[in-house]
Amino acid sequence: MNLTLEAVTAAAILVGALSLGLLLVLAGRAVALRASHRRMLLRAARVRGIVEQHVATRFAAADRLLLELGGVADVDILDEAIRSFPGELAEMDDEARRRLRKVYQTVGLLELHLERLRTGKEWRDRADSAALLAELQEVRAIPLLAAVLRDPYEDASTVKHAALRALTRLRADGTADALIAALGESGEQSAPRLAELLAQLGEPSLRPCIQALQDERAGVRSWAAQVLGHLGHPDAVEPLRDCLDDRAHQVRLSATEALGRLGAPRAVLPLVRLMLRDPIAQVRAEAARALGAPVRGEPAQARY
Numbered sequence: 001m002n003l004t005l006e007a008v009t010a011a012a013i014l015v016g017a018l019s020l021g022l023l024l025v026l027a028g029r030a031v032a033l034r035a036s037h038r039r040m041l042l043r044a045a046r047v048r049g050i051v052e053q054h055v056a057t058r059f060a061a062a063d064r065l066l067l068e069l070g071g072v073a074d075v076d077i078l079d080e081a082i083r084s085f086p087g088e089l090a091e092m093d094d095e096a097r098r099r100l101r102k103v104y105q106t107v108g109l110l111e112l113h114l115e116r117l118r119t120g121k122e123w124r125d126r127a128d129s130a131a132l133l134a135e136l137q138e139v140r141a142i143p144l145l146a147a148v149l150r151d152p153y154e155d156a157s158t159v160k161h162a163a164l165r166a167l168t169r170l171r172a173d174g175t176a177d178a179l180i181a182a183l184g185e186s187g188e189q190s191a192p193r194l195a196e197l198l199a200q201l202g203e204p205s206l207r208p209c210i211q212a213l214q215d216e217r218a219g220v221r222s223w224a225a226q227v228l229g230h231l232g233h234p235d236a237v238e239p240l241r242d243c244l245d246d247r248a249h250q251v252r253l254s255a256t257e258a259l260g261r262l263g264a265p266r267a268v269l270p271l272v273r274l275m276l277r278d279p280i281a282q283v284r285a286e287a288a289r290a291l292g293a294p295v296r297g298e299p300a301q302a303r304y
Helices: 002-056 062-068 075-082 086-090 094-107 109-119 123-135 139-150 159-169 175-183 191-201 203-212 218-231 234-243 249-262 265-277 281-292
Strands: none
Touching: 002 062, 002 075, 002 086, 062 094, 075 094, 075 109, 094 109, 109 123, 109 139, 123 139, 123 159, 139 159, 139 175, 139 191, 159 191, 175 191, 175 203, 175 218, 191 203, 191 218, 203 218, 203 234, 218 234, 218 249, 234 249, 234 265, 249 265, 249 281, 265 281
8 A cells, every 4th residue: 555655646647747847848838939039020121220220222232231230040030130121112213223233132032032923822922922023124024024914823913913913013134035935835814914024015025026937836926926916016027928828727827917016118019919819718708808998198099
């Protein structure tokens, strides 16, 4: 009986000691977590103070900013600090954006946001990255944004909307080429949007679209012809005339419509031949409509 009582007492003491030890460990961890959180808040406040000074100067001393941030290991803190000034960022000119882009590229934040846009699990993270990459005029984001538009499982009201807004804001060198490259991989839903963006770019799209008329993919040639028709530049007339002999009827159709928009006298005879000889009724009908369009700079009767 005494042995049993002593065993129970020993077990109770052991349990109590273990419980006390566990409580001490948990308390220590809680203290450590609070201390870590305080240190993180202090680092974030320090970084935000540094960033605020450089935001005021439109990042005119980007190299000095990078030097001052040399001890910052958590780039997310820097990212949050910079993006806590949305109004100032929206008002930056192109030169200031280039300087800020240099900062993002140097610390690895550009790659981080490209990866978030590509594989982020949270829709808000993907949408935020899309907006930021457009703000920084990051052309490498275009194929990723186009992929968002053609993804049937992506939500239209959140990430797709953010991707479309981002694409409309991209104006950097190489944007037209990247849009055309994305056009070749796009489906029926996203291709019209990409073509519309090319048309909105204006003259920077002219040469890339003319070159795209030689693309091996008929869909790309067709969309490029349509964009050229909307651009309305006379340099597109001859390349579009060559497309009237394209082996793909949708390319001939798009080129015919584009020439009708351009109203170029040089296209009259090829369009007449197309109206009389093309094996596709829809192409013949479009050629007839194009011939009925007024010629720019001269009365309609002067075409015949």
